[in-house]
Amino acid sequence: MSTLEIRDLHVSVETKEGPKPILRGVDLTIRSGETHAIMGPNGSGKSTLAYSLAGHPKYQITSGTVTLDGEDVLAMSVDERARAGMFLAMQYPVEVPGVSVSNFLRTAKTAIDGEAPALRSWIKDVNVAMEKLRMDPEFSERSVNEGFSGGEKKRHEILQMELLKPKIAILDETDSGLDVDALRIVSEGVNRVRETSDVGVLLITHYTRILRYIQPDFVHVFVDGRVAEEGGPELAERLENEGYDRFLVPSA
Amino acid sequence: MSTTTQNLSTDHSRATADEAHSHGVGATPESSRAARLTSFEVGDFPVPNGREEEWRFSPVDRLAPLFAADTDGKLTGHGVLTTVVDAPEVTVEIVDRDDARLGLAGKPGDRAAAVAWASAPRATVVTVPAEAVASAVTSVRVEGVEGNDEPSAAHILVHAKPLSQATVVIDHVGGANLTETVEVVAEDGAHLTVVSVQDWAEGAVHNAAHRVRIGRDATVKHIVVTLGGDVVRLTPDAEFVGEGGSVEMLGVYFADAGQHQEQRLFVDHAVPNCKSRVTYKGALQGEGAHTVWVGDVLIRAAAEGTDTYELNRNLVLTDGARSDSVPNLEIETGLIEGAGHASATGRFDDEQLFYLQARGIPETDARRLVVRGFFAELINEIGVPEVEARLIDAIERELAQSMSEFASALGTESTAGGDFASDVTEQTDGERAILSEPASVTSADEKL
Numbered sequence: 001m002s003t004l005e006i007r008d009l010h011v012s013v014e015t016k017e018g019p020k021p022i023l024r025g026v027d028l029t030i031r032s033g034e035t036h037a038i039m040g041p042n043g044s045g046k047s048t049l050a051y052s053l054a055g056h057p058k059y060q061i062t063s064g065t066v067t068l069d070g071e072d073v074l075a076m077s078v079d080e081r082a083r084a085g086m087f088l089a090m091q092y093p094v095e096v097p098g099v100s101v102s103n104f105l106r107t108a109k110t111a112i113d114g115e116a117p118a119l120r121s122w123i124k125d126v127n128v129a130m131e132k133l134r135m136d137p138e139f140s141e142r143s144v145n146e147g148f149s150g151g152e153k154k155r156h157e158i159l160q161m162e163l164l165k166p167k168i169a170i171l172d173e174t175d176s177g178l179d180v181d182a183l184r185i186v187s188e189g190v191n192r193v194r195e196t197s198d199v200g201v202l203l204i205t206h207y208t209r210i211l212r213y214i215q216p217d218f219v220h221v222f223v224d225g226r227v228a229e230e231g232g233p234e235l236a237e238r239l240e241n242e243g244y245d246r247f248l249v250p251s252a
Numbered sequence: 253m254s255t256t257t258q259n260l261s262t263d264h265s266r267a268t269a270d271e272a273h274s275h276g277v278g279a280t281p282e283s284s285r286a287a288r289l290t291s292f293e294v295g296d297f298p299v300p301n302g303r304e305e306e307w308r309f310s311p312v313d314r315l316a317p318l319f320a321a322d323t324d325g326k327l328t329g330h331g332v333l334t335t336v337v338d339a340p341e342v343t344v345e346i347v348d349r350d351d352a353r354l355g356l357a358g359k360p361g362d363r364a365a366a367v368a369w370a371s372a373p374r375a376t377v378v379t380v381p382a383e384a385v386a387s388a389v390t391s392v393r394v395e396g397v398e399g400n401d402e403p404s405a406a407h408i409l410v411h412a413k414p415l416s417q418a419t420v421v422i423d424h425v426g427g428a429n430l431t432e433t434v435e436v437v438a439e440d441g442a443h444l445t446v447v448s449v450q451d452w453a454e455g456a457v458h459n460a461a462h463r464v465r466i467g468r469d470a471t472v473k474h475i476v477v478t479l480g481g482d483v484v485r486l487t488p489d490a491e492f493v494g495e496g497g498s499v500e501m502l503g504v505y506f507a508d509a510g511q512h513q514e515q516r517l518f519v520d521h522a523v524p525n526c527k528s529r530v531t532y533k534g535a536l537q538g539e540g541a542h543t544v545w546v547g548d549v550l551i552r553a554a555a556e557g558t559d560t561y562e563l564n565r566n567l568v569l570t571d572g573a574r575s576d577s578v579p580n581l582e583i584e585t586g587l588i589e590g591a592g593h594a595s596a597t598g599r600f601d602d603e604q605l606f607y608l609q610a611r612g613i614p615e616t617d618a619r620r621l622v623v624r625g626f627f628a629e630l631i632n633e634i635g636v637p638e639v640e641a642r643l644i645d646a647i648e649r650e651l652a653q654s655m656s657e658f659a660s661a662l663g664t665e666s667t668a669g670g671d672f673a674s675d676v677t678e679q680t681d682g683e684r685a686i687l688s689e690p691a692s693v694t695s696a697d698e699k700l
Contacts, residue, residue, distance in 0.1 A: 054610050057602075082612035094607035098625025107621065108611035143625070160611065 002069050002085065002167040002200060004030045004053075009064035011045075011052045019060065022048040024225035026064070030168060032198040037211055037236060040222030041244040046204045047091060049222075050172040053202075054088040055081050068168065083112055085167030089157040089174050096144040101156065102126070104144045105163060112164050129162045133189050151182035158189035161199075169193070170202045175210035187213030208240040223247040284582055285518060285548045290359035294325030294370050297363035306362045306487075309544040309576050311512050314483045317403040318364045318431040318459050320371070327371040329402025331428045334376050335393045339386035342418060345377045353377060354409060357435040357465040358491055361518075365461035365487065368431040371405035375433075378420055379411045380444070386418035389636065396426030396456065404428065409435040412442035412470075419445040419636055424481075427453045432460040438470040440494060445473040447639050451646070452481030459485045466526070468494025475634055478505040478513045479646050485514040492526040492555075501530045503545075504630060504643060506650045507573070509538025516546040519562075521555035527589075530562035533630050535623060535647075536573035537654045545595075547579045551588060559589035566597040567626050569619075569654060620651050 011023035022045045030036050040046050052059045053066060055078040066073040068084055076084060096104065105126060110116045117125075130139060133155045145153055154174055161169050171190065175183055191214060193199055203214060211219075211233070219235040220227045221244075228247050229235065289296060299321045302312040312319075320327050336344045347353070354375055360366040378390055394406060410420050422434065438444045450458060458481055466472050478484050490499045505513045519528045534543045545564045566575040579593040600622065608618035627647060634640050 054606075056606055077615070078606060078609035079612050079614050079618075082610055088610050090607070090610075094601075094603045096604050096607065096622060096625055098628035099621050104608075104611075104621075107613055107617065108608075111612035111614065111617070164611065 001198070002032045004028075004073075004086075004168045004200060004202075005065070005067045006053075007065045009049075009052070009066065010062040011048055012060045012062050013048070013058060014060065019062075021062070022059075022225055023052065026226055028202075028220065028227065030200040030202055032167065032200050033194075034218065035194065035201040035203060035214065035216045036218045036220060037216035038202060038204045038220050038222055039206070039208070039236065039239060041248060042206065044222040045225040046206075046222050047172055048225075050088055050091075050170045050202075050204055053081075053086065053170055054078060079111065082164075082166075083114075087161055087164060087166030087169045089154075089161055089169065089171045091173040091176060093145045093148075093153045093157055095146045097146050099144050100141055101144055102140040105140075105160065108160065109163060125163060129159055132192065133159055133162075134185055135159065150177040151179070151186075154178060154182065154186050155189070158186050158193075162189060162193050165193075165197055166199060168200045168202065170204065172204045173206060174203075175205055175207060183210060184213060190214055208236050211236045221247060285550045285580065286552070286582075288361060290361045291366060292355065292359055292369055294320070294363065294366040297360075297366050300363055306516070309542075309546075310485055310514060311483055314457055314512070315364065315459060315485065317429050318367060318457065320367045320403070325367055325370055327367060327403045327405050327431070329400070329404035329429070331397055331400045331402045331404035332406055332426075332430055333395050333397055334406060334408070335395070336376065336378065337391045337393075338378065339388040339390045339418065341381070341384040341386045342390050343379045343381070344390075345379070346374050347377050348374055349407070351375065351377070353411065354407065354435065357409075357437050357463040358489055360433075360461055361487060361489065362461075364431045364459040364485075365433065368405045368407065368433045368459070368461060371431070372407035372433065375407035375409055377409045377411065380413060380416040380418040380442070382413040382439075383415045384413075384418070385416070389638065390418065390420045392420065392422040394422065394424045394430070394432070396428035396430075396453065398426065401427060401429050401455075403431070405431050405433075407433045407435075409437070410444070410446055411437045412439060412444040414439045414467075415441040417443040419447070421447045421449065421636065421639060423449045423451065424456075424458065425451050425453070427456050429457045430459070432458065434460060434462040436462065436464040436472065436474065438464070438466050438472045438497075440468040440470060442467065442470045442472075444470070445475070445636065447475040447477065447634070447636055448486070449639065449642075450476070450478040450481055450484045450486075452484070454480070454482065456481035457483045460487070462486060462488040464488065464490040464499065466490060466492050466494070466497035466499055469496040470494070470498070472497075472499045473502070473635070474499065475502045475636075475639070476505075476515065477503075477639065477643055478515070479650070482510065483512045485512075485516075487516045487518070489518045489520065490528065491520040492523050495523050495525045497523075498527040499529070500633075501528070501532075502630060502633060503532035503534075504627060505532070505534040505543055506647060507534065507536045507538075507541040507543050508650065508653070509572075510540045512542045512544075514544035516544070516548075517562075518548045519550070519560065521549070521551045521558045521560065524555055525557035526555065527559040528562075529560070530564075531630060531633070532564045533566070533627060534575065535567045535569055535626065535650070536575055537569040537650070539572035541573040542575075544576045545578070547593065549579075549581045549591070549593070551581075551583045551585060551591060553584040556585055556587040557589055558585075558591065560591045562593045564595045565626075567623065568597065568599050569623070619654075620648075623647065623651055
């Protein structure tokens, strides 16, 4: 059992006009086996939360705490957080020319586990996971994210989630830009990891569409850098019918 | 996330021929590369002062011994020793400087090259007989004589006769002050690979004029690898003399603190239906590391059906390093297959680093992966396994050095919230020239 606890988290980004607060006191608790959907309008701070948890240096934590099983996540470097069991599926995965997918996956797995995976079972694991995500075997010889279509990039992110077996996975708008077929494949991948492991999922999305494929246990509505409303899956349905308008009017 | 590497490229495949087309630096003294002086006479080249186009990026004070200003343009030192391990099918001779086979691959194009021509007492001639296929690599080792740093000259001719096939690796090691001529003659239908490795010891100063002549239907791969030495300046010229020729010019360089590594290429498309590809990649690290790449391509009016592309990329790993990159393309005919170039100099991409670290890969390993990846494709194209393996080792050593410096630098500052804000770094005047090109030039997005 793992628990990620976010308490009163305030985050700023540096701008030309000085630091600009984005997150204004976020409280969230994610436990193993739970899936939390974070929904909200553009600019509400959803992606900032994802990148702050992963440790992107662009974001300055101005106050608050984040702990994973009591350990201070904010004191860890980016790679230490990943090795502690955090995983961020990125909205815009980065190209790394000249580094093959297979080399990248093996290097990451070795770093996370602290030892190189046994070669034969590892190759099998990779091939099986790729097949389930409908990825061509030649994919593993391509350079990381280079020339990938939007759908290929997202499948590659979920492939990593399957292989690296994180305790807490943050999926940052994994559904954005996907057609229905790709969305279904990616969602099936996420659901497989949920069924076969004890992963806690923080699913960040602008649209309710992905929640038809990945059933959340909790829904949090993000507005203006904090959680404005929380509930169960029924909250997502309400948002689908009503949109975010009722949250936006009073905050003006 | 946006990549922080600046990517500037232009595609001239649809350029029209109404006038010569050049976009290098405004200060280019001649209107065309074709008008640049070449001569066997040292006296035709004044001693450089650093303001000449050929020398404007160079530390001429450090190269000065190779200009032989006080000795009437001649050097008499014996600072290098040349030894050859040849393939059984290949012949090797040491010949006097008046041998009729020397001087056939064009003329020197600057003072140091003319001094090399005038000074080398003898030349090493590697000949691949007609239709011979070399079964092994021929290795030429040019080694600095220990304790002898007299300015010296050397001359090597690699001569591939018609329909022959061979690989020759010229290796430069030890310490020296050397100006060198490397003539490469590929006769009709020959397939020749020539690799020049500059793996000098610290303190070495090396100027080398490579003059490559490509015959009808000949295929030449010319590769330079520059790692060591204080100052290394190479001027590879490739000239097509028969139709259907093809040249691939590859370069890899890695400059550390205080090192100056310069390569000035000139591809002369004088005859129809020839193909040239130039790909040079370099990494820089440390205070005062300086690399220069100048790529001149001239498509003369007669060279219809030309297909050319040149690419230079530089990866700046630390502050304090400088990279200059200047592609120049002159086109005198519109009846060509294609012509283009690309030049980009970027800082280490911190978003790549974040992505790899977010997968648990420690920062030093992540940096290593990115730099290896930067060079990987080019190294795979070399096609000479022993050179590839050695180059990979050398890059690992360079990286190990920068990683230890990096780690000690990290000790003094917090790892969280490090400096990820960097964007484009050195923008050379060549790149600026491209940026300010007329909008009619098509921009081609292209991959490393």
